[in-house]
Amino acid sequence: MSGIFHVFDATFSAPLEAITRDPLDEFPKELEFEYARKIGSKQLVGAADKILRKNVSPAELAEIESQVEELNAAYRDVGRGDRYTLRYDPDKGTSLLLNGDVLHEVPGEDFHRIYFSIWLGPESPFDLRPQS
Numbered sequence: 001m002s003g004i005f006h007v008f009d010a011t012f013s014a015p016l017e018a019i020t021r022d023p024l025d026e027f028p029k030e031l032e033f034e035y036a037r038k039i040g041s042k043q044l045v046g047a048a049d050k051i052l053r054k055n056v057s058p059a060e061l062a063e064i065e066s067q068v069e070e071l072n073a074a075y076r077d078v079g080r081g082d083r084y085t086l087r088y089d090p091d092k093g094t095s096l097l098l099n100g101d102v103l104h105e106v107p108g109e110d111f112h113r114i115y116f117s118i119w120l121g122p123e124s125p126f127d128l129r130p131q132s
Helices: 041-055 058-074 109-115
Strands: 008-013 029-035 083-089 093-098 101-106
Touching (some): 041 058, 058 093, 058 101, 058 109, 101 109
Antiparallel strands (some): 083 093, 093 101
16 A cells, blocks of 8 residues: 655745745755654665765766765654754855754855755755746
8 A cells, every 4th residue: 555645844945036046056045844754864864865866977976975974974863843954055065953953064065056956956856946
């Protein structure tokens, strides 16, 4: 038996002037995920890795492989109501937060552009890109 069940709600936030631009461009942004159920960190990491490997070339993935491994190690199990936030600040890089607490930071634009493509890239199954 198969079915669909609610896993998370996602919110994309960016400056108003950036909304019409490519969501992977260089500007501050946040993706926040509020979870509706318990999910283990291995599941979260596995799902993200699967989509990342599908969305980017092996060469792009090789550029950020060590940073992805470090970020993946920072993920924790979540329960109903927990919130993961991926925040990009052009001056600081990408931050992973759990319920507002910073778990890990990755400097650089290349990481942000590639990693955020999981949710904001043209091949993303989530279609979180701003609608025109």
